[in-house]
Amino acid sequence: MARLDKGVKALITSGLLGGVGLFTASNTLYNVEGGHRAIVFNRLVGVKNKVYPEGTHVVIPWLERLIIYDVRARPHLVESTSGSRDLQMVKIGLRVLNVSREIRRLLILRAASFNITLDDVAITGLTFGKEFTHAIEAKQVAAQEAERAKFVVEKAEQDKRSAIIRAQVQFRR
Incomplete structure (x- = not known):
């Protein structure tokens, strides 16, 4: 029975030590993502003067606390x-x-x-403004109408030339 108690105590002790070790190891390293910067608050000396850039850094658990800021330019x-x-x-x-x-x-x-x-x-x-937009649209419509009228005049002139040429061909026969 005493042997079993020693084994249980050893198991509990190793579990506690392992847990504390795992907690310390996982809280010692920290990552600063891209577009962010970090400062460290130390419980003994206050805020450290160094600004930590992107990357992985080391912090002392409990004694130091990490503060991460987003420094990306936002429109x-x-x-x-x-x-x-x-x-x-x-x-x-x-x-x-x-x-x-x-x-x-x-x-x-x-x-x-x-x-x-x-x-x-x-x-x-x-x-x-609405008035200015309507004026621009009216100007565009007027320009399109002018182009259409120009096309109609050119078509009429081509029809006239075509009629003259047909008449000359008919007259020569």
Whole structure:
């Protein structure tokens, strides 16, 4: 019986030690995924100054705690309605990420006062007011009608030439 108690105690002890070892090993290594960065909070010294990039790193369990941040650039959609020079209402949509040189220079100065860093700006949508859209459509319809009339005139001229040629052929016979 004493032998059985020693065996059970040894089994329990080895199980506990194995569990603690497995817990420590699994919590010692951590991965920082792409597009993320990590900082480490140490219970003794506070936040460490090092920022950990993508990859696998080591942390001391319980003593250090990992904080992971998403640092991917995410686009921000901006929509605005304003008037053009000819007083037509224009609705414009921008996707802000990498800015062209001229726009970048102007926007960085403005955004810096709000602690915003811009990487890109792209126009994602541009719509005009109803009156302007109808005017453009009317102009396109008028242009198509003019082309159709031009075609009818050219066809009439070809028919005229054809009739003259037929008449000349008939006259010569």
